[in-house]
Amino acid sequence: MAGYKGYAYAVGAHIGFLLIWHFAVVWSGLPSYIMPTPLEAFSTIFVDSYNWGTHLWVTTVEIFGGYFLAVIVGVALAVLFIWLPGVNAAVTPLLVTLNMIPKVAMAPLFIIWFSYGIVPNAIIAFTICFFPIVLTTYRGLLEVDPDLLNLVRSLKANRWQIFVKIQLPGSLPYLFSGMKVAAILAVAGAIVGEFIASDRGLGNFLLIQQNALNTGAMVMALILITLIGMALYGFVLLLEWVFVTRKELAR
Amino acid sequence: MTAAPFIRVENLRKVFKVGGKPFIAVQDVSLEISEGELVSIVGPSGCGKSTILSILASLLEADEGKVDIGNSASPFTPGRDIGMVFQKALLLKWRTILDNVLLPAEILGLPRREAVDRARDLIRMVGLEKFSDAYPQQLSGGMQQRAAIARALVHDPKLILMDEPFGALDALTRERMNLELLRIWRESRKTILFVTHGIQEAVFLGSQVAVMTAGPARMAAQFKIDLPEPRTIDVKTTEKFGAYTREIYQLLGLR
Numbered sequence: 001m002a003g004y005k006g007y008a009y010a011v012g013a014h015i016g017f018l019l020i021w022h023f024a025v026v027w028s029g030l031p032s033y034i035m036p037t038p039l040e041a042f043s044t045i046f047v048d049s050y051n052w053g054t055h056l057w058v059t060t061v062e063i064f065g066g067y068f069l070a071v072i073v074g075v076a077l078a079v080l081f082i083w084l085p086g087v088n089a090a091v092t093p094l095l096v097t098l099n100m101i102p103k104v105a106m107a108p109l110f111i112i113w114f115s116y117g118i119v120p121n122a123i124i125a126f127t128i129c130f131f132p133i134v135l136t137t138y139r140g141l142l143e144v145d146p147d148l149l150n151l152v153r154s155l156k157a158n159r160w161q162i163f164v165k166i167q168l169p170g171s172l173p174y175l176f177s178g179m180k181v182a183a184i185l186a187v188a189g190a191i192v193g194e195f196i197a198s199d200r201g202l203g204n205f206l207l208i209q210q211n212a213l214n215t216g217a218m219v220m221a222l223i224l225i226t227l228i229g230m231a232l233y234g235f236v237l238l239l240e241w242v243f244v245t246r247k248e249l250a251r
Numbered sequence: 252m253t254a255a256p257f258i259r260v261e262n263l264r265k266v267f268k269v270g271g272k273p274f275i276a277v278q279d280v281s282l283e284i285s286e287g288e289l290v291s292i293v294g295p296s297g298c299g300k301s302t303i304l305s306i307l308a309s310l311l312e313a314d315e316g317k318v319d320i321g322n323s324a325s326p327f328t329p330g331r332d333i334g335m336v337f338q339k340a341l342l343l344k345w346r347t348i349l350d351n352v353l354l355p356a357e358i359l360g361l362p363r364r365e366a367v368d369r370a371r372d373l374i375r376m377v378g379l380e381k382f383s384d385a386y387p388q389q390l391s392g393g394m395q396q397r398a399a400i401a402r403a404l405v406h407d408p409k410l411i412l413m414d415e416p417f418g419a420l421d422a423l424t425r426e427r428m429n430l431e432l433l434r435i436w437r438e439s440r441k442t443i444l445f446v447t448h449g450i451q452e453a454v455f456l457g458s459q460v461a462v463m464t465a466g467p468a469r470m471a472a473q474f475k476i477d478l479p480e481p482r483t484i485d486v487k488t489t490e491k492f493g494a495y496t497r498e499i500y501q502l503l504g505l506r
Contacts (some may be wrong), residue, residue, distance in 0.1 A: 145339065145341055147337040147341055147414075148341045150308070150310050150335065150337075151335045151337070151341060152354075152358060153310055154308040154309070154333045154335050154412075155331075155333070155355050155358045155359060155406075156330030156358075161357075161358055165354065165357065165358070169343070169345050170345075243345075247344065247386055248345075
């Protein structure tokens with residue numbers, strides 16, 4: 001099966017990357033406080049005093065919390081836009097302006113408003129991934145063939161029927177493309193938020209270990225951040241598979 | 252048969268504003284159609300054919316003139332008795348063929364079980380029984396258009412409006428779909444309005460043909476097509492068929 005072969009290549013590439021990393025470090029003779037080998041980095045996971053569990057949990061909650069709040073609010077706003085064109089005409093230009101604000105630059109303000117902890121960082125993740133979701137979903141909801149609308153209107157379909165049976169399922173491919181972009185942004189948003197102000201989380205952990213030159217622990221933190229991102233991205237892909245790809249690939 | 256006509260259109264006129272200037276989409280259109288007739292409306296792009304269908308489907312309101320559908324023997328309910336087919340099949344790609352055909356029944360809130368039975372019968376009638384659980388993108392263009400026809404019939408409407416339904420198909424598939432449509436029309440006994448810019452197609456399908464011209468959009472003629480029923484492909488090579496098409500070419504200024 002071509003599918004299994006594809007997986008084999010992917011797994012092979014990842015293992016190859018780790019091997020190159022390992023031998024590059026060993027052969028170049030770099031000290032481990034500059035660049036640890038993969039094994040040295042992985043072994044830091046067993047150091048209890050690093051409190052991996054807490055940091056991992058805090059960052060995961062920030063990313064997932066901010067992300068799914070953005071999905072809910074973003075989709076709701078997009079729906080409001082198609083139902084109330086007046087709101088769209090007024091709010092969309094405002095959103096474009098607000099979107100120009102670099103979201104991470106608002107972090108110091110969020111700290112004043114929401115204090116330290118999970119909430120301000122989740123809100124940074126929220127603000128950074130909210131815009132692509134609103135814009136793609138709105139676009140997707142509009143993307144209905146006018147003749148299809150004529151067809152259902154000739155049957156006196158009400159607004160709710162048009163929304164549930166045609167617009168919403170039709171917008172899903174757009175929503176998912178926005179959600180995939182947003183998943184990557186959410187991770188970056190939460191980590192930068194932790195850099196700016198936090199007492200826990202993998203971003204905070206990275207800064208603290210940098211002061212101690214615990215490079216192995218820093219690399220491990222990066223790997224964990226990547227894994228959170230992959231879990232989120234994978235979850236979105238799974239939803240996309242169930243709701244879109246499975247049906248479109250049926251051939 | 253002396254039954255009252257099923258559709259009466261009198262001096263229809265519709266004007267759109269395009270860039271602040273009035274644009275006459277249709278004028279001087281009058282039609283009389285009996286129940287169970289298949290009437291072709293033929294004309295160039297921009298002659299207002301689609302506008303007439305939109306007015307009949309109550310998607311647009313006429314500025315002037317009268318539109319009256321239904322008679323005492325066969326009352327007509329707007330929103331209930333209309334089936335539409337467009338140039339694009341417009342099937343929902345996340346729904347199977349069966350679920351696509353069921354869409355009008357769902358919108359009208361018809362009982363599910365009976366609707367499914369009827370949808371299956373129609374899918375069989377249009378020759379897609381092997382594909383009722385397939386998704387639209389697994390079907391060819393002609394097959395998708397058959398599904399669209401089944402969808403237009405599922406709620407058992409009295410009037411089917413077709414807007415260049417075979418315009419995007421290749422020539423041979425189009426011929427085949429013409430024969431299919433005639434068969435479906437004979438089996439379902441529906442009143443069908445068939446908009447096309449194919450002159451041969453209009454004559455071959457129609458028991459009546461209305462000829463429209465563009466600039467200004469108006470109706471040039473309406474006449475009965477007296478060809479043997481049921482129509483077969485042989486009709487196309489008869490002298491009478493040629494005479495009808497010549498007349499339409501003449502009306503459209505092509506001859």
